[in-house]
Amino acid sequence: xxxxxxxxxxxxxxxxxxxxxxxxxxxxxxxxxxxxxxxxxxxxxxxxxxxxxxxxxxxxxxxxxxxxxxxxxxxxxxxxxxxxxxxxxxxxxxxxxxxxxxxxxxxxxxxxxxxxxxxxxxxxxxxxxxxxxxxxxxxxxxxxxxxxxxxxxxxxxxxxxxxxxxxxxxxxxxxxxxxxxxxxxxxxxxxxxxxxxxxxxxxxxxxxxxxxxxxxxxxxxxxxxxxxxxxxxxxxxxxxxxxxxxxxxxxxxxxxxxxxxxxxxxxxxxxxxxxxxxxxxxxxxxxxxxxxxxxxxxxxxxx
Amino acid sequence: xxxxxxxxxxxxxxxxxxxxxxxxxxxxxxxxxxxxxxxxxxxxxxxxxxxxxxxxxxxxxxxxxxxxxxxxxxxxxxxxxxxxxxxxxxxxxxxxxxxxxxxxxxxxxxxxxxxxxxxxxxxxxxxxxxxxxxxxxxxxxxxxxxxxxxxxxxxxxxxxxxxxxxxxxxxxxxxxxxxxxxxxxxxxxxxxxxxxxxxxxxxxxxxxxxxxxxxxxxxxxxxxxxxxxxxxxxxxxxxxxxxxxxxxxxxxxxxxxxxxxxxxxxxxxx
Numbered sequence: 001x002x003x004x005x006x007x008x009x010x011x012x013x014x015x016x017x018x019x020x021x022x023x024x025x026x027x028x029x030x031x032x033x034x035x036x037x038x039x040x041x042x043x044x045x046x047x048x049x050x051x052x053x054x055x056x057x058x059x060x061x062x063x064x065x066x067x068x069x070x071x072x073x074x075x076x077x078x079x080x081x082x083x084x085x086x087x088x089x090x091x092x093x094x095x096x097x098x099x100x101x102x103x104x105x106x107x108x109x110x111x112x113x114x115x116x117x118x119x120x121x122x123x124x125x126x127x128x129x130x131x132x133x134x135x136x137x138x139x140x141x142x143x144x145x146x147x148x149x150x151x152x153x154x155x156x157x158x159x160x161x162x163x164x165x166x167x168x169x170x171x172x173x174x175x176x177x178x179x180x181x182x183x184x185x186x187x188x189x190x191x192x193x194x195x196x197x198x199x200x201x202x203x204x205x206x207x208x209x210x211x212x213x214x215x216x217x218x219x220x221x222x223x224x225x226x227x228x229x230x231x232x233x234x235x236x237x238x239x240x241x242x243x244x245x246x247x248x249x250x251x252x253x254x255x256x257x258x259x260x261x262x263x264x265x266x267x268x269x270x271x272x273x274x275x276x277x278x279x280x281x282x283x284x285x286x287x288x289x290x291x292x293x294x295x296x297x298x299x300x301x302x303x
Numbered sequence: 304x305x306x307x308x309x310x311x312x313x314x315x316x317x318x319x320x321x322x323x324x325x326x327x328x329x330x331x332x333x334x335x336x337x338x339x340x341x342x343x344x345x346x347x348x349x350x351x352x353x354x355x356x357x358x359x360x361x362x363x364x365x366x367x368x369x370x371x372x373x374x375x376x377x378x379x380x381x382x383x384x385x386x387x388x389x390x391x392x393x394x395x396x397x398x399x400x401x402x403x404x405x406x407x408x409x410x411x412x413x414x415x416x417x418x419x420x421x422x423x424x425x426x427x428x429x430x431x432x433x434x435x436x437x438x439x440x441x442x443x444x445x446x447x448x449x450x451x452x453x454x455x456x457x458x459x460x461x462x463x464x465x466x467x468x469x470x471x472x473x474x475x476x477x478x479x480x481x482x483x484x485x486x487x488x489x490x491x492x493x494x495x496x497x498x499x500x501x502x503x504x505x506x507x508x509x510x511x512x513x514x515x516x517x518x519x520x521x522x523x524x525x526x527x528x529x530x531x532x533x534x535x536x537x538x539x540x541x542x543x544x545x546x547x548x549x550x551x552x553x554x555x556x557x558x559x560x561x562x563x564x565x566x567x568x569x570x571x572x573x
Contacts, residue, residue: 017397017399019393019397019476019477020393020397020398020399021399022476022477023389023390023392023393023397023476023480024389024390024393024394026385026386026389026390026445026446027386027387027389027390027445027446027451028390028405028446030386030442030445030446031409031446031448034420034424034427034442034443034445035412035420035443036412037423037427038419038420038421038422038423038424038427039412039415039419039420039423041422041423041426041427042419042420042422042423045422045423055426103317106310106313106314109310111306111307111310112310112311112314117318118314118318120559121318121319121321121322122317122318122321123563124321124322124325124552124555125321125324127501127551127552127555127562128325128505128548128551128552129504129505129522129523129544129547129548129551130505130507130523131505131507131523131524131526131527131547132522132523132526132543132544132547132548133324133544133548135526135527135530135540135541135543135544136324136325136327136328136541136544137324138530139331139339139537139540139541140324140327142340142537144340144342145339145340145341145342145344145537146344147323147327147344150342150343150344179321179324184566187563187566187567188566188567190567191566191567236414236416239416240416240418242507242508243507243508243523243527246507246527247527247530261418261508264418265508265511265512268421268422269425269512274422274426277422278422278423281416281418281419281421281422282419284416284418284419285415285416285419288414288416289414292414
């Protein structure tokens with residue numbers, strides 16, 4: 001009897017294993033072939049002089065060691081794109097997180113009814129197509145006919161050439177991207193706020209804590225894991241800035257909005273300097289990786 | 304009371320400010336050429352017209368781009384839902400050698416930006432003759448690590464006893480997947496379907512690289528391309544933006560409950 005049982009179990013076990021592989025195979029093969037292999041290939045290509053001649057005939061391909069990377073570090077345009085991208089990340093990420101948190105706090109307040117309506121209004125930009133809204137904003141920023149300059153004229157501000165002025169171009173892109181994205185993090189913050197036990201606030205009120213003290217001593221610490229998650233995904237997303245400048249400024253004026261991804265795109269797919277372009281992609285990856293590790297470390301230290 | 308009024312006033316003003324770009328977009332799309340380039344800007348068309356939409360469809364053949372976007376978004380959604388749900392189920396409910404290692408390898412590779420893969424992917428698809436075809440968009444979207452993760456987390460909560468008893472009744476592994484796992488996972492499948500559909504619909508950089516011909520472009524690529532020649536035609540461009548945004552808004556409005564829940568899941572689980 002026990003022998004028979006054993007036999008049955010073994011059979012199930014075996015069928016279970018092969019079934020697991022059957023279920024896994026389509027996804028794992030696609031991810032392996034079309035994600036992991038390209039990552040490794042990109043790493044290898046970044047050490048070659050892959051260009052338009054190699055594209056026609058792979059025998060023109062040569063290994064050139066670290067030359068792409070050293071060229072990159074000596075290239076003025078690369079540093080410009082890196083500076084612009086850091087400007088965008090460092091300014092847009094904290095600002096958009098602050099706006100998201102503010103919106104979440106207000107929508108979570110017990111005083112507000114019709115929460116769903118306002119939440120929807122704030123959220124609509126998130127789901128809409130980035131290219132389409134970037135085009136809309138391009139016209140809103142129009143120096144002569146744009147809505148923004150018109151509205152600002154009521155408070156006595158003279159027309160500004162938002163996207164044509166080297167100083168204002170990046171702030172304009174930052175404003176547009178905050179408008180586009182804050183609703184996403186707002187939803188995550190609302191979920192985080194709803195997870196904070198009500199008793200904590202009740203106890204604080206009994207001890208006479210005011211609203212600001214409650215926010216500082218209860219809300220912020222309780223939201224810390226949510227905040228760190230949000231700041232990591234926001235930072236990763238912002239480092240990949242591309243469509244906004246591509247549509248609104250083409251990287252100009254005077255390369256003031258050229259991003260790393262746009263530089264990579266131009267080198268790789270416009271000039272077909274694919275080896276060089278792959279090295280740009282890897283530098284971006286290293287920066288994103290380092291940024292994520294840094295934030296995780298900060299989280300560990302504060303916790 | 305005053306506090307309440309101030310709060311509502313603030314919410315209404317900021318809510319309206321958030322929506323102004325869309326209001327203006329719809330309004331300008333219904334204007335004749337040049338009517339959106341006036342000072343002061345018009346919020347409401349002086350004469351309503353569908354002229355811009357007509358020229359998009361008759362002269363600029365945007366119907367083709369709309370068709371590309373629809374077909375690609377639907378195909379990628381269906382195929383990846385199938386692949387991701389099978390893999391997510393396997394990670395949640397089967398024990399096999401290296402499972403946890405494989406899963407954590409997948410999770411940690413989510414930090415690699417997609418841009419890293421684009422050059423070799425382009426070369427591979429070019430060798431296969433897939434550049435400028437639907438396959439160039441479908442192949443990189445076949446499976447998705449975040450999708451596998453979402454479904455695995457959800458499938459973990461399905462009791463083993465359900466699966467065991469179905470197995471006792473002689474159900475095959477695939478029957479269990481089809482008639483127990485898929486129905487029970489329906490909410491998360493809908494969530495993932497919206498994410499994938501919107502992600503594919505809104506995607507820009509990869510279609511810009513992989514599709515090289517106007518007749519193959521998806522709407523965002525066609526729109527960005529159109530912008531190059533029509534920088535002085537806000538009315539036409541706004542009509543193009545309306546066409547690009549409306550389908551995605553419909554999907555969102557119908558299924559917003561699932562979409563919002565998906566964001567919360569991704570955010571809280573981490």
